[in-house]
Every structure is written in C-alpha cells, then in structure tokens.
Amino acid sequence: xxxxTFTVKDLIRRKIRYILTLLGITIGIVTCIIMLALSxxxxxxxxxxxxxxxxxxxxxxxxxxxxxxxxxxxxxxEGLKNxxxxxxxxxxxxxxxKYRKSYVPVYGWPLDSPMFGExxxxxxxxxxxxxxxxxxxxxxxxxxxxxxxxxxxxxxxFHIVGIFQSDIPFEKSAFIVPLITLQRLDRTYRDTVVAIxxxxxxxxxxxxxIDLVTAExxxxxxxxxxxxxxxxxxxxxxxxxxxxxxAQLVFLITLFAVILGxxxxxxxxxxxxxxxxxxxxxxxxxxxxxMKSLFLQAFLLSIAGGILxxxxxxxxxxxxxNQLVIQIFTPSWDYLFVFKVIGTLxxxxxxxxxxxxxxxxxxxPIEVIKSE
Amino acid sequence: MSKKQPPLLNVxxxxxxxxxxxxxxxNDISFKAHQGEFLSIYGPSGxxxxxxxxxxxxxxRPSKGxxxxxxxxxxxxxxxxxxxxxxxxxxxQDFYLYPSFTVLENVLxxxxxxxxxxxxxxxxxxxxxHQLGIHRKARQNINELSCGERQRVCIARALLNDPALILAxxxxxxxxxxxxxxxxxxxxxxxxxxxTTILMVTHDTSVSKYAHRNIEIIDGKIRNP
Ligand SMILES: Nc1ncnc2c1ncn2[C@@H]1O[C@H](COP(=O)(O)OP(=O)(O)OP(=O)(O)O)[C@@H](O)[C@H]1O
Ligand SMILES: [Mg+2]
Numbered sequence: 001x002x003x004x005t006f007t008v009k010d011l012i013r014r015k016i017r018y019i020l021t022l023l024g025i026t027i028g029i030v031t032c033i034i035m036l037a038l039s040x041x042x043x044x045x046x047x048x049x050x051x052x053x054x055x056x057x058x059x060x061x062x063x064x065x066x067x068x069x070x071x072x073x074x075x076x077x078e079g080l081k082n083x084x085x086x087x088x089x090x091x092x093x094x095x096x097x098k099y100r101k102s103y104v105p106v107y108g109w110p111l112d113s114p115m116f117g118e119x120x121x122x123x124x125x126x127x128x129x130x131x132x133x134x135x136x137x138x139x140x141x142x143x144x145x146x147x148x149x150x151x152x153x154x155x156x157x158f159h160i161v162g163i164f165q166s167d168i169p170f171e172k173s174a175f176i177v178p179l180i181t182l183q184r185l186d187r188t189y190r191d192t193v194v195a196i197x198x199x200x201x202x203x204x205x206x207x208x209x210i211d212l213v214t215a216e217x218x219x220x221x222x223x224x225x226x227x228x229x230x231x232x233x234x235x236x237x238x239x240x241x242x243x244x245x246x247a248q249l250v251f252l253i254t255l256f257a258v259i260l261g262x263x264x265x266x267x268x269x270x271x272x273x274x275x276x277x278x279x280x281x282x283x284x285x286x287x288x289x290x291m292k293s294l295f296l297q298a299f300l301l302s303i304a305g306g307i308l309x310x311x312x313x314x315x316x317x318x319x320x321x322n323q324l325v326i327q328i329f330t331p332s333w334d335y336l337f338v339f340k341v342i343g344t345l346x347x348x349x350x351x352x353x354x355x356x357x358x359x360x361x362x363x364x365p366i367e368v369i370k371s372e
Numbered sequence: 373m374s375k376k377q378p379p380l381l382n383v384x385x386x387x388x389x390x391x392x393x394x395x396x397x398x399n400d401i402s403f404k405a406h407q408g409e410f411l412s413i414y415g416p417s418g419x420x421x422x423x424x425x426x427x428x429x430x431x432x433r434p435s436k437g438x439x440x441x442x443x444x445x446x447x448x449x450x451x452x453x454x455x456x457x458x459x460x461x462x463x464x465q466d467f468y469l470y471p472s473f474t475v476l477e478n479v480l481x482x483x484x485x486x487x488x489x490x491x492x493x494x495x496x497x498x499x500x501x502h503q504l505g506i507h508r509k510a511r512q513n514i515n516e517l518s519c520g521e522r523q524r525v526c527i528a529r530a531l532l533n534d535p536a537l538i539l540a541x542x543x544x545x546x547x548x549x550x551x552x553x554x555x556x557x558x559x560x561x562x563x564x565x566x567x568t569t570i571l572m573v574t575h576d577t578s579v580s581k582y583a584h585r586n587i588e589i590i591d592g593k594i595r596n597p
Contacts, residue, residue, distance in 0.1 A: 004487060283457065
C-alpha cells in the first residue's frame with residue numbers, strides 16, 4: 001500500500017456512493033459534451049458550408065434580417081458578374097417546407113451552377129423548369145424515398161430524379177430543385193432570388209480585398225447588403241445562435257451541477273471521516289497530506305467520470321445527430337473540442353477539490369478526543 | 373537527575389483553557405518522564421487527561437507553559453507532524469483503525485502519506501504483528517477482528533516507527549479483563565524490551581500497578597506531584 005492505493009481504496013470503500021457519484025459526473029459530462037458539440041457543431045457546420053463552396057461574399061436584400069424573406073432581383077446577379085474581381089455569382093433560393101413532422105430545406109439552384117459539381121449525384125440532374133427534385137441521401141434514408149418516387153413541395157407533386165451526397169450538413173437531408181422551377185412555382189420568387197453567393201477571382205480571395213468588393217457591391221446596388229461569408233455565418237444566423245447560446249447555458253448549468261454534486265460527496269465523506277482524519281494527524285500525517293489525498297480522490301472521480309462521459313458522449317452525440325431528419329449540424333470532434341472537454345473536466349475537478357478541501361481546514365484532531 | 377541528558381519528556385507548567393467551553397481543562401501541570409519510564413496518569417472522567425496527551429503530542433497548543441521533548445520545546449520544532457511520526461506512538465481506547473482496510477494496511481498507515489512505501493516497512497509491520505501474535509490475520513479485514521485483536525493492531529501501528537514515547541489513552545477502556553491484562557502485559561514488555569517511555573492514561577486504579585509511577589489529575593491539577 002502507498003499513498004495512491006490508500007487514496008483509491010479509501011475512495012471506493014463506499015461503493016454505492018462512489019458509483020452514484022461516478023454516474024452523476026458521467027451524466028453531467030455527457031450532457032456537457034452534447035451541448036458543447038451542439039454549439040460548436042452549429043457554428044462549424046454553418047461556416048463550413050461557405051468555405052466548402054468557396055463562397056467569399058453573400059449578398060441578400062438590404063438589411064433583411066430574415067434570410068428566408070430576402071428577395072433580390074435577378075438583374076443584380078447579372079450585374080455582379082460584371083464586377084472585375086468577381087469570378088462567379090450564383091443566385092439561389094432557400095426555402096423551408098414541411099415534410100411530415102419535420103422541416104426540410106429546399107434549395108433552388110440554377111442548373112448551370114458549379115455547385116452541382118460539388119455534390120455527388122446518383123441519378124440525373126433535374127430538367128430546367130420541370131417539377132423534378134434531387135433529395136439528400138439522409139432524407140432518402142430516413143423517409144425511404146427512392147428515385148422514381150414523388151413527393152409534394154408547396155402542394156405540387158415533384159418527381160425524384162436523383163439522390164445526392166453532400167459534405168455540408170445542411171444539405172444532407174435537403175431538396176434541390178432547379179431555380180427556375182421554384183421561381184415559377186411560387187409567386188413571391190418571380191424573377192427574384194433569395195441570396196447571391198459570390199466567389200472572387202483567386203487573386204482577390206484575401207480579407208482586405210473581400211472587404212473592398214463587399215463595399216463596392218453595396219455602393220453599386222443600394223438595394224442589397226453584402227457580407228463576407230465569415231461575418232454572414234456569424235451574424236446572420238440568429239436563430240441558430242440562439243440555439244448555440246442555449247446550449248452553452250445548459251452546458252454551464254450542468255457543469256455547475258456536477259461541481260456541486262462532486263463537492264457534496266466529498267464534503268459528506270470528509271464529515272463522515274473526521275475522526276479518521278484526526279487519527280491520521282495523530283499518527284504523523286500533515287493536514288496537507290490529508291488534503292492531497294482528498295484532492296486526488298476528487299481528481300480520480302472526475303477523471304473516471306470524464307472518461308466514461310466522453311466515451312458515452314461521443315456515441316450519444318453521433319447517435320442523436322444521425323436521428324435528426326434535418327441535419328443542420330454535425331458534432332465536431334476535433335482537437336480543440338477534446339481540449340475543451342478536458343478543460344471542462346479540470347474545472348470540475350479543481351473547483352470541487354478546492355471546495356471540499358475547505359472542509360478539511362477545520363478538521364481538528366481533538367475530534368478524536370471526544371469519542372462517543 | 374543529572375542535567376547532562378535532558379528528560380525525554382518535560383511538561384513545564386502547562387495550562388489549557390478551552391475558550392469555547394470556558395473550561396480550564398489543565399491547570400499548571402508539571403512533570404518529567406525519562407527514557408524507559410512507564411507512567412500512568414490517573415484521574416476521573418473530564419479531568420483533562422486526554423487534553424494533556426494531545427498537548428504533549430503537539431496537536432493542541434497549551435494556553436500557558438511549554439512541553440519539551442528531549443530538551444527541545446515543541447514550539448521550536450518546525451515540522452511537528454514529522455516529529456510525531458518518528459517519536460510518538462498513539463494508542464486509543466477506541467483503536468481508530470481504518471475500516472475496510474486490512475490489518476497490515478492499518479499498521480502501515482503512519483507511513484503511507486508518501487507515494488512510495490519502502491518494502492522494509494512491510495517487513496517491519498509483519499514482524500510487529502508476529503510479535504503481537506496476530507500475524508495470521510495480517511491480510512484480514514479489520515472488521516473481522518475481535519476487540520482484543522484490534523487493540524494489538526493499534527499497538528503495532530504505534531510501534532511502526534520505533535517511537536521513543538508511547539501515549540496510550542485508556543488502552544484497556546474497551547476491553548474485558550482478560551484482554552486488558554494481555555494489553556497491559558504487552559505494554560510492559562515493550563517498555564522493558566525496547567526501553568520505550570510509556571505514558572498511559574486511565575481512570576482504573578487496578579491498571580496503574582503496571583506503571584513505575586502514577587500521576588493523579590483531578591480537575592486539571594496534579595494531586596501528588
Ligand atoms: N475542544 C474542546 N473544547 C472545549 N472544551 C473541551 C474540549 N476538549 C475537551 N474539553 C473539556 O476539557 C475537559 C477535559 O477533557 P478531557 O477530554 O481531556 O478529559 P479526560 O480526562 O480525557 O476525560 P475522559 O476520562 O472522559 O476521557 C472536559 O471538561 C472537556 O469538556
Ligand atoms: Mg479522555
């Protein structure tokens with residue numbers, strides 16, 4: 001036996017309490033991870049979409065906060081193409097329709113858009129002006145729809161002509177129809193698009209130039225707002241950001257609960273072991289030795305709970321995110337994320353240890369004197 | 373006594389006032405104990421015996437007076453826990469053994485405040501358990517032992533670091549007469565064979581006869597100095 005084995009043995013002496021605390025920490029960490037994954041995933045997915053598509057600037061109706069309500073005249077798309085720095089401008093429609101119990105994004109893309117080159121289509125492209133639709137693979141998976149089936153969009157029947165794969169979470173369970181079809185189908189889209197995705201010529205794809213072009217676009221076309229896709233991603237997704245904030249809040253609350261729970265267990269066990277701690281002092285332990293042992297116990301508990309929590313959290317996030325019919329985000333499990341999880345664990349451990357160590361400061365060997 | 377060698381223990385005009393309860397637990401206590409002496413401190417409940425032991429061990433500070441170990445004032449010793457571990461062995465009425473730990477682990481307890489424990493301590497602990505006749509229970513859980521056996525584990529734990537001074541607080545208080553005699557004889561043997569100074573607190577006069585010298589405390593004062 002040494003300090004470490006003593007500490008571990010002393011910790012698991014109370015098996016039920018130990019298991020319950022461990023479970024509490026694990027559940028807390030799992031919740032934290034889901035929430036963290038949610039908030040991170042939301043942001044990354046949104047940003048990723050624009051980076052993936054090489055979109056530098058997003059243009060939408062002037063000061064229109066709700067992207068779905070944005071309308072820009074078709075002529076602006078042509079006008080943008082005349083700006084020297086711009087390599088490509090694609091007017092698109094974004095809509096959301098209800099399918100059974102879930103909501104599905106509908107994209108209207110012009111058929112000559114290079115974006116079609118960036119998705120992998122099984123089947124064929126829809127024909128211009130036809131009520132033909134490509135469905136995302138995840139939607140196909142979840143709804144059981146196949147090529148040749150039909151589905152209703154805006155109360156009109158569409159034929160499924162292809163199933164596509166995309167790396168962008170938003171698109172995984174979306175519909176893509178020809179822009180012109182949507183413009184004819186819905187009066188409010190007549191001769192308009194919702195947003196214009198702008199790609200600059202390679203030489204201009206740096207921040208300073210992007211800002212210059214953005215300003216130029218707004219000067220030339222007073223009826224539109226233009227934002228670099230970075231800023232757009234961060235600013236124009238208030239609804240999503242709300243989700244992110246909410247996730248962060250739940251994350252913090254959970255963290256708080258875990259810290260309280262762990263501290264409570266530690267303090268209870270300190271209280272229960274007062275006499276034994278008094279004993280340790282009479283046989284030559286320093287107060288700091290006892291504190292170290294307690295620290296180590298809190299640390300081991302949260303590490304054990306953390307490892308369990310991370311493992312379960314990893315599988316749960318993937319499971320949950322795959323269940324969603326609209327995949328607007330995917331969990332991000334990169335180094336930074338793991339780093340944040342470890343940071344969270346450290347916060348839990350250190351705070352709980354410090355809180356419970358306070359209860360030791362008052363431990364007095366005289367407790368041993370006043371035996372029953 | 374010659375002044376060349378200071379006494380192992382010198383309690384010099386020690387008083388203790390517990391401000392919380394406004395109790396004068398000890399009042400001007402002075403006595404000396406030399407290496408190899410077996411002292412019994414006798415007194416009724418509440419007379420301050422335990423308080424005295426804790427002051428000697430440096431676990432409580434006296435309100436007045438000083439305690440010297442080998443001529444050195446406790447207040448001048450920088451690392452009291454270390455002194456306690458090396459010089460003092462505690463034996464309690466209620467044993468204070470760690471539940472769910474084995475006999476051997478309990479004996480080793482004073483030295484497991486470090487991340488490594490030298491093998492020699494395990495051998496030492498086993499030897500002590502052997503000498504006390506409980507080596508066969510070394511790997512058994514403390515909860516499975518009788519009271520007499522538990523007190524012997526407690527004694528083994530106190531002896532782990534070969535202390536010069538053993539402070540025994542009513543070591544027979546929880547034992548039947550047969551086990552009491554057994555424990556007292558063990559203490560006597562330790563005193564004789566190891567020349568360990570023993571300070572034994574009791575409120576049972578029949579126990580005092582094992583000691584060389586008796587000190588009686590009543591209401592925090594020594595009655596026959
Ligand atoms: N921490 C404390 N605060 C206040 N008073 C205390 C404290 N510890 C002990 N006392 C008081 O000091 C007096 C002596 O207590 P002590 O425990 O030393 O007696 P004792 O002789 O060991 O008694 P017993 O034989 O019952 O063990 C008692 O009146 C007790 O109430
Ligand atoms: Mg007492």
